[in-house]
Amino acid sequence: MTGSWEELRDFYNGKKVLVTGHTGFKGSWLSRILTGLGAEVTGYALEPGTEPSLFQLAGLEAAMDSRIGDVRSLEGLRQVFEEKKPEVVLHLAAQPIVRESYREPVYPYETNVMGTVNVLECARLTPSVKSFLNVTTDKVYENREWEYGYRECDPLDGYDPYSNSKSCSELVTHSYARSFFGDGRCSVSTARAGNVIGGGDFASDRIIPDCVRAMEKGQKIVVRNPRSTRPFQHVLEPLGAYLLIAMKQYGDRSYEGYYNVGPDDKDCVTTGELADLFCQAWGEGAAWVSQSDGGPHEANFLKLDCSRIKKTFGWQPRMGVAEAVGWTVEWTKDWLAGRSASEAMDRQIRRFFER
Numbered sequence: 001m002t003g004s005w006e007e008l009r010d011f012y013n014g015k016k017v018l019v020t021g022h023t024g025f026k027g028s029w030l031s032r033i034l035t036g037l038g039a040e041v042t043g044y045a046l047e048p049g050t051e052p053s054l055f056q057l058a059g060l061e062a063a064m065d066s067r068i069g070d071v072r073s074l075e076g077l078r079q080v081f082e083e084k085k086p087e088v089v090l091h092l093a094a095q096p097i098v099r100e101s102y103r104e105p106v107y108p109y110e111t112n113v114m115g116t117v118n119v120l121e122c123a124r125l126t127p128s129v130k131s132f133l134n135v136t137t138d139k140v141y142e143n144r145e146w147e148y149g150y151r152e153c154d155p156l157d158g159y160d161p162y163s164n165s166k167s168c169s170e171l172v173t174h175s176y177a178r179s180f181f182g183d184g185r186c187s188v189s190t191a192r193a194g195n196v197i198g199g200g201d202f203a204s205d206r207i208i209p210d211c212v213r214a215m216e217k218g219q220k221i222v223v224r225n226p227r228s229t230r231p232f233q234h235v236l237e238p239l240g241a242y243l244l245i246a247m248k249q250y251g252d253r254s255y256e257g258y259y260n261v262g263p264d265d266k267d268c269v270t271t272g273e274l275a276d277l278f279c280q281a282w283g284e285g286a287a288w289v290s291q292s293d294g295g296p297h298e299a300n301f302l303k304l305d306c307s308r309i310k311k312t313f314g315w316q317p318r319m320g321v322a323e324a325v326g327w328t329v330e331w332t333k334d335w336l337a338g339r340s341a342s343e344a345m346d347r348q349i350r351r352f353f354e355r
Contacts, residue, residue, distance in 0.1 A: 002314040003244040005037075005353035011247045013038035016128070018086035020071055020119055021045050021093030022064070025201045026135075028054040030090065030239050032345050035063045042084045044069050044077065045093055054200030057341035071115030077122045085128040088246050091119050092135045094166070099205045101162035112165035113172060120176040123186060131250040132181075133242055134173045134190045138231055138262060138304050139163035141192075149231075149265070149305035152192075152258045170258070177256070187249035187256040193238035194231030194262035194304055197274075197324055199331020199344065201235075207271055208325075211278045211288075212332055221279070221288035226272030229301045231262035234324035236352045237317055244313055255312065262304035267321040277322050281329040318355055 017034055021027040022043025034041045041064040048055045060066065065084070069076040071093045093115055095101065095108040116134060123129045141150040142157035156171065158164040170190055177188040197208045207223065214221040241261040249255040262268075269277075272290070279286040309315045319327070327348055334344045 003240050003353075005350065008243055008247065008353070009037045011250070012088075012243070014040065015088055016040045016084060016086045017042070017088045017090065018080070018084060019043050020089075020091045020115075022060070022066065023048045023053065023055040024092065025054055025198070025203065026196060026235055026239065027092045028058055028060060028200065029198065029235050029345065029349075030092065030242070031055075031060050031064055032058055032342070033239060033243070033349055035060075036346065036349060041065065042080065042086065043067060044071070044080050046070060050202035052202055054202070054341070057200065057335070058345055059342050071118055072110050074118040074121065077118050078125070081122040081126045081129075085126065087128055088131045088250065089119065089123055089129055090133050090135070090242060090246060091116065093119075094135075095162065097162065097203065097205050101160055101165070105161040108162045108165040109168070112162070113168045116169040116172050120173065124176065124180045127185070129186050131246045132186055132188045133246045134169060134188075135238075135242060136166045136170055136190055136192050137163065138192055138194045138260070138302060140167040140170050143302060145301045147301070147303075149262070149303040150260070151305045152260060152308055184253055187253045189245050189249055189256045190258050191238065191242055191245060192258070192260050192304070193241075194233050196235040196238060197232055197328050198235035199328050199335065199348070200341065207274060208278065208328060211275065211282075211286075215282060215284075215286060216336070221275055221286070222291045223271055223275050223288050224292055226270060226275065226290045228271045229268055229303065230271065230274075231268050231302065231304050232274055232321050232324065233263045233267070233317065234319055234327055234352075236349065237261070237263070237319070237324075240318075240353065241309060241315055244315060245309075248313060257308075259309045259312075260304040260306045261309060262306050263317050263321060265303065267317070268303045269321055274321070274325065277325040278329065281326045318352060
């Protein structure tokens with residue numbers, strides 16, 4: 001299968017890879033995959049933003065070269081690029097929460113826009129970089145609440161500060177690709193991923209972490225917007241796609257571009273349906289209630305058309321949303337029982353890539 005463990009290992013083994021945002025939820029899973037593939041991984045990010053944090057639970061600080069820094073600092077990034085001379089750059093660092101962007105609207109623009117400028121500028125000035133991938137979001141599109149999935153050619157215009165800043169990050173990437181990487185030295189792409197779930201997400205204002213916290217407290221789950229439809233997918237789905245895109249474009253610029261990464265239509269469910277799946281997987285009388293907190297605007301309907309990545313790479317989602325929830329519950333119960341987080345991650349990573 002395209003993007004199999006063996007194919008990825010053949011490419012990434014020994015490669016110098018820089019991951020920004022490696023201390024976050026997605027960054028931790030990605031770093032764990034890359035170290036397992038034999039890559040020489042350097043991370044650049046702020047300290048983990050949650051307590052507990054998956055980065056610390058997974059013991060990643062001892063498995064990679066972890067640099068603590070802010071992508072808003074061009075000087076800090078330049079030092080790491082000059083020292084490590086990465087060949088592949090995977091840019092995940094971001095302020096990722098919609099509701100937080102309403103509370104502090106300047107910060108997502110500083111991080112998501114100027115942070116992207118700084119990482120791209122370092123890639124421009126570092127001849128070793130051959131493949132650059134900017135990870136954005138499904139929320140970059142001008143959301144008209146229609147039923148069909150957004151395509152890569154649809155207009156970009158995120159509504160809230162987080163989504164809009166990610167739209168701007170896309171435009172920055174497009175400009176740098178045209179202005180500075182036309183000589184073929186480095187391939188540049190962006191990946192617009194749907195909502196991810198998985199074990200080890202401890203962020204605030206996300207449905208699955210909210211579910212887990214409610215279970216820990218023996219309470220009912222509070223769901224703010226149960227009718228909101230989202231492209232939920234297990235975190236390993238987009239990470240496998242990122243690694244595939246970066247690998248394929250490394251030696252062939254015909255693969256660079258803009259890619260949606262999300263589930264099939266049948267797995268785009270409402271938040272209420274996702275909560276149902278969580279309660280079924282968790283058992284023990286788990287239940288949820290609908291309770292709006294009168295918070296700021298969030299999209300009610302959002303789907304992605306992933307035809308392009310499927311046609312270009314032969315990529316397909318490897319699991320449906322019910323199985324994704326099941327894997328999340330499995331990891332969480334292992335962790336709550338005191339079992340090794342890193343071993344649980346490795347077990348799920350190998351199971352995912354071997355299917």
